[in-house]
Amino acid sequence: MSKIISIHSFRGGTGKSNTTANLTTIYAMQGYRVGVVDTDIQSPGIHVLFGIEEEDMVRSLNDFLWGQCEIEEAALDVTERLATPISGKIFLIPSSIKAGEIARVLREGYDVGLLNDGFNRLLDALELDILLIDTHPGLNEQTLLSIAVSDALAIILRPDQQDYQGTAVTVEVARKLEVPKLVLILNKVPMSLGLDTVKKRVEASYNCPVAGVLPHSDELMLLASSGIFSVQYPTHPVTTTYKQIAAMLIS
Amino acid sequence: MEPLIVDGKLETLGAIRQYVMAAAAQAGLSKRRSYDLALAVDEVATNIVTHGYNESGLAGKITIRGDIDEHALMVTLEDSAVAYDPTKRPPPQEEDFDRPLEERDIGGWGVYLAIQSVDNFIYRRVDGLNRNIFVMNREPHGDLLIVATTHETRDSLSRLLRAEGYEVEAVETTAEALDKLASRPFDLVCLDVNLLDGAGPSLIETMKADNALRGIPILVLTNLDSIQAAEQSIHAGADDYLRHPFSPVVVRARVGANLEKQRVRIAEAALKESEKYERDVQIGHQIQLSFLPETLPQPRGYEIAARFAPARQVAGDFYDSFLLPNQSKVALVLGDVCDKGVGAALFMALFRSMLRAFSQQNYPMSMVMDVSAEERRMLLKGGNIALKMAVELTNNYIVTNHGATNMFATLFFGIVDPATGDLYYVNAGHEAPIIFNGSDVKSRLGVTGPAVGILPQMSYPVHYAHLEPGETLLIFTDGVTEAKDPGGHLFGEPRLLKLIEQPATSAAVLLEDIEEGLREHIATAAQFDDITMLAVRREPSV
Amino acid sequence: MAFNSSLDMSDGVAKITLDGELDATAAPAFRDTIEQAATGHPQRLVLLMQGLEYMASAGVRVLIFAKQKMGANVDIYAIAPTEQVLSTLQKTGVDRSIIVQDSYQG
Numbered sequence: 001m002s003k004i005i006s007i008h009s010f011r012g013g014t015g016k017s018n019t020t021a022n023l024t025t026i027y028a029m030q031g032y033r034v035g036v037v038d039t040d041i042q043s044p045g046i047h048v049l050f051g052i053e054e055e056d057m058v059r060s061l062n063d064f065l066w067g068q069c070e071i072e073e074a075a076l077d078v079t080e081r082l083a084t085p086i087s088g089k090i091f092l093i094p095s096s097i098k099a100g101e102i103a104r105v106l107r108e109g110y111d112v113g114l115l116n117d118g119f120n121r122l123l124d125a126l127e128l129d130i131l132l133i134d135t136h137p138g139l140n141e142q143t144l145l146s147i148a149v150s151d152a153l154a155i156i157l158r159p160d161q162q163d164y165q166g167t168a169v170t171v172e173v174a175r176k177l178e179v180p181k182l183v184l185i186l187n188k189v190p191m192s193l194g195l196d197t198v199k200k201r202v203e204a205s206y207n208c209p210v211a212g213v214l215p216h217s218d219e220l221m222l223l224a225s226s227g228i229f230s231v232q233y234p235t236h237p238v239t240t241t242y243k244q245i246a247a248m249l250i251s
Numbered sequence: 252m253e254p255l256i257v258d259g260k261l262e263t264l265g266a267i268r269q270y271v272m273a274a275a276a277q278a279g280l281s282k283r284r285s286y287d288l289a290l291a292v293d294e295v296a297t298n299i300v301t302h303g304y305n306e307s308g309l310a311g312k313i314t315i316r317g318d319i320d321e322h323a324l325m326v327t328l329e330d331s332a333v334a335y336d337p338t339k340r341p342p343p344q345e346e347d348f349d350r351p352l353e354e355r356d357i358g359g360w361g362v363y364l365a366i367q368s369v370d371n372f373i374y375r376r377v378d379g380l381n382r383n384i385f386v387m388n389r390e391p392h393g394d395l396l397i398v399a400t401t402h403e404t405r406d407s408l409s410r411l412l413r414a415e416g417y418e419v420e421a422v423e424t425t426a427e428a429l430d431k432l433a434s435r436p437f438d439l440v441c442l443d444v445n446l447l448d449g450a451g452p453s454l455i456e457t458m459k460a461d462n463a464l465r466g467i468p469i470l471v472l473t474n475l476d477s478i479q480a481a482e483q484s485i486h487a488g489a490d491d492y493l494r495h496p497f498s499p500v501v502v503r504a505r506v507g508a509n510l511e512k513q514r515v516r517i518a519e520a521a522l523k524e525s526e527k528y529e530r531d532v533q534i535g536h537q538i539q540l541s542f543l544p545e546t547l548p549q550p551r552g553y554e555i556a557a558r559f560a561p562a563r564q565v566a567g568d569f570y571d572s573f574l575l576p577n578q579s580k581v582a583l584v585l586g587d588v589c590d591k592g593v594g595a596a597l598f599m600a601l602f603r604s605m606l607r608a609f610s611q612q613n614y615p616m617s618m619v620m621d622v623s624a625e626e627r628r629m630l631l632k633g634g635n636i637a638l639k640m641a642v643e644l645t646n647n648y649i650v651t652n653h654g655a656t657n658m659f660a661t662l663f664f665g666i667v668d669p670a671t672g673d674l675y676y677v678n679a680g681h682e683a684p685i686i687f688n689g690s691d692v693k694s695r696l697g698v699t700g701p702a703v704g705i706l707p708q709m710s711y712p713v714h715y716a717h718l719e720p721g722e723t724l725l726i727f728t729d730g731v732t733e734a735k736d737p738g739g740h741l742f743g744e745p746r747l748l749k750l751i752e753q754p755a756t757s758a759a760v761l762l763e764d765i766e767e768g769l770r771e772h773i774a775t776a777a778q779f780d781d782i783t784m785l786a787v788r789r790e791p792s793v
Numbered sequence: 794m795a796f797n798s799s800l801d802m803s804d805g806v807a808k809i810t811l812d813g814e815l816d817a818t819a820a821p822a823f824r825d826t827i828e829q830a831a832t833g834h835p836q837r838l839v840l841l842m843q844g845l846e847y848m849a850s851a852g853v854r855v856l857i858f859a860k861q862k863m864g865a866n867v868d869i870y871a872i873a874p875t876e877q878v879l880s881t882l883q884k885t886g887v888d889r890s891i892i893v894q895d896s897y898q899g
Contacts, residue, residue: 067577109613114578117633117668144616149631178624261818268816268847286847286877293849297817348886352860352869360885361850367884 004119005249006133006150008143010166012043014156015187015214019242020134021049022230026239026246028079028088032129035075035122037061037093039115039146040136041105044095049228050078052094060096064118065110071118072125084231091126112145119149130250138166139173147174152181152249154211158188159198164205171206183209185245188216212245214238252277254316259304259330267296267315271326274317278324278389281416287368288387292326294365295337295383303332303381319389323370328383335381336374337362393510394436397421398428398454399443399472404495408441408472411502425454432464439510441493444473444480459488466516468509535565535596542600547572548581550669552720552790555581556758558766560730560782567595567660568728568781569603575634576611579669582634585785586662587681587728589702598649598658602703605648606664609641610634626712634666635675635713642677642703642711649704659704663696663726672718672789677711679703684726686716690752693722721791723758725751730780734769737776742769758786795819798826807835808897812844820851827859838867839897842874853885860890872897 007020020036027034038046038061047057059074075091082090096102123131133150135143147153153174157163167184174182184206189198195213203210214220220229220238230239255270257263268289275285296313304311314329340362347355366372371386395417399405405421412419420437422428425446431437440458447453458464469488473481474495481492490509493502539561547555557570567588575582584606588598614636619627630636642664649658663684665676678684680702683695700711718724727747734742750768755761762784769782796819801808807830815823830838838859860869869891871882882888 065577067579110577111575111613111633111637112616113631113633113635113637116631117578141616144620145631148616148619148627176620177627264816264818265814268814283877287880290847290849290877290881293816297849297851301817343886349889350886351865351890352857352887353865355857357854357857357861358850360853364850364881364884 003123003129004131004133004150005152005154006135006143006146007154007156008135008147008170009137009156009163010139010170011163012137014137014158014163016137016156017046017049017134018229019154019156019185019187019214019245020132021046021228022239022242023246023249024090024132025082025086025228025230026243027130027132027250028086028090029084030246031087033089033091033127034130034132035091035093035126035128036132036134037119037122038095038134039142040134041095041142042102042136042140044097044102046134047092047094047097050076050090050092051081052076052078052092054097057094057096060094060101061118062096062101062105065105065114070125071121075122075126082228082231084234088129089126091122091128093122109141112141115142115145116149139170144173144177147179148177150179152183153179154183154185154245154249156185156187157202159186159190159193159202168206171208181249183211183245183248185211186213189213190216209248211248212241214241252317252319254314256312256314259300259311259313259332261297261300263313264293264296264300267313267328268293270315270317274319274324274326275387277317278319278387280324280387280389284387288324288326288385291365291368291372291385292328294361295328295385298335298337298361299328299330299332299381303330303335307333309333321389323389324387326385326387328385329380331380334376336376337366337383338372338374342366393438393506394418395420395439395441395506396428396431396437397441397472398425398446399423399441400445401443404443404472408493408497408502411497411499412506414499415503415506417506425449425457428454429457432458432467437467438513439468439470439506441470441472441506442484442489444471444477444484444492447471447480447484447487453484453487455484455487455489466513468513470505470509531593532563532565535593536561538593538596538600539565539567539569542569542603544571544573548574550579550581553581553667553669554758554786554788554790555583556762556786556788558762558782558784560766560778562591562730562778562781564591564779565593565596566591566730566781567599568730568783569599570726570783570785571603571607572785573607575637575666578633580634581667581669581787582607582610582638583665583667583724583726583785583787584662585681585726585728585783586660586703587730587781587783588658588660590658594656594658598653598656598660601653602645602649602660602662605645606641606662609644610637610664612637612640614640629675629713629715632673632675633668638664638666638675638677639711639713642679642700643709646679646703646709646711647707650707653704659702661702665696665724665726667718667724667787672720672722674716674718674724675713676716677713679711682727682729682732684724685748685751686718686722686724687751688719688722689754692748692751693719696724718787718789720789723755723761723786723788725761726785728781728783730778730782731765731769731784733780734773734782735776735779736772737774739776742772746772758788761788762786796822798823800826800830802830802833802835805834805836806839807833807837808839808841810841810844814847815845815852815855816847816849817851820855823852823855824858827855827862831859831862835863836867837870838863839870839872841872841897842878843872845874845878848878848881850881850885853881853887856887856891868892870894870897 009016024036063069064071079090133146157167199210271289311331316327318325369385373384375382409419468490471481471484471489471492571584588595619630661681663681667674678699683697686693796813871893
């Protein structure tokens, strides 16, 4: 079974954090103990989806990278925060949202190996079944590391030219880094394009399986902005697609 | 000289004396000292023949050999007769010398004469042979140059000085003198006062202006009516003067005194040079010490200890241990710069500083993009890229910037994670550290890459080992295994492994035990190389 | 150079001329000459040493033998020994019981 799963997109705005939060929740609802690390140090955001405010963050990933705590000390058990019974566990390791701390990491950098040590320590210390990594868009250091140490990588893209080109770059890097499992997730696909048609075209052009296709609709946008979609709409077809993706990533 | 082997019979004593006289001539001993040496050897040889062989009814050979070095002639007599140490014979008492002949014992003076006649006498019993060694120091005789206009002066003074045992050359003009002085070193120049008022610079001026000739004493040869000129020449730099007609006593005294003065000057310069060397050694040691860590990290559940015993001469060993930035991992470094002297100390400082600085940097992922998946997994452990890069960057820096000095180092660089006991390391041509538990050697961390500073662009892959509770990692330099006892025998690895077998209660005690074992081995021999050890002990789990 | 000794007895004086190298090999010949001289009961033993190039302790032994053979009242003269031979006589204290002279008249 895949233990470390990275969720990536070449550009921002693809719904990466949303997808990560949905997959996390689905695994936890299936009884898994799940960790989710926000490695998007430059523009952290996933904590919002789990209802975490700035004052809830006693420790962050930043503190660990500066040697100020063990990584598990930054983990927040957010299981109870979701308005639904969850048989597993969800631990969130947030990145600091303090401007000074963000700037400091960018200025000083850190040892990528240390971040990897942190991932492995989390798996042990919190007895995790699955660790999800929400990455920063594009190919920066922590993204490259996340890709390199992942058992599975999901690249999210929208059906537009810029995403197509960027995704090609990421796929190439993932292949170079020999990620055992590589899948694509198509998001915000206009219904008018025909979801299945788009899926087939993308699979053919990247020679890579598409784990799921999520449609673009104003209704979805409206629903999604208020929380984790699969928690609120457990029977919605989109939730079903998330479940398919989740199953494929750990198979 | 080729040894001479003769039968131990009275008839061969003449041949032995002849051999000694030839050796003495070759060593340049004076007639008087040659005689004394021949007498000494003859007396002992006589003893060997009459007492060693004849009286005991034995027959045997006598081997005689002369060895000449810069300072001395050494004559060795060897025989296979029963052991006899001439130095054990009590010397005659004061009253023996006054005893009238008719009251004396007939024998007993030979050995005394022999020992009295040489500068040093040594007896050894070696492999069933008596070895009698006679040492005569070679007197420092002077090479003198006489520069004089008249044949009479050159001739009389040459004869006089040669009789004193000096090597003498005599020339007529200043130009010839300069040619001679350029051809080989002279210890003293005797200069005719008549040559001082010619055209152009005098020989004195020329010599004083020349660094190589400035120190050679100059004696001006003068007669009564040129005393004033002689005095002027002393102002110009001459050391002394000799007045014609030459009195052997005065010539002997003045030449001897000036040569002696010159020798004292040279000896003082040599002493100063050696004091300077001493100071350099001190500086080298200080550099080396100041680049060793003042304290060692002591992570929970571990003990880290180090020992550093500098050689008499400055060598280039170093050790270091520090926490990786922002991590609880401990870097362990031990290196040996393969040279001696202040240069080695400077390079030790350079290696140590670069390794420390480069291992505390963050390196981009691009460093691990073009390696195998297996190596990438290894490198993506915290600190491992830094470990690899520190060694590779140091290697390239040394080769590129200091390649001409041919300085390089063997080193071990490990990173241990106290939480897990995981140990990642690079061994660049160094002695294989030992991981052991009690008396059992678990593994040796052999060489994983070439010594640092020889070839550019070398790759240093990281290797893995593990330290279980109760196990100790011992890292050491070849100063340990190659420590020599007074007989030149190496301490050797078997002995080190033997010491490890004695279970020590702590890393510090282990290193003390090893050091004690080394001290016993080295005993009175000079410690040629630094002795450096670093031990990491993981405490047994409770 | 081979050792040679020649004896000349006259007026109670035994004169022996010594030549060459007096080592342990040559000592018996010197001793024979001393014994021969002793048969004439000289009052004085004069050793002409000018040509004596070398003398080991074997020579000293013969001198002791001579004194013991001829008696304490027979004076031994060493005439014109070389610097080296004289040094051996001095180092052994023999010069304290014999008479060393540059030349001998008579």
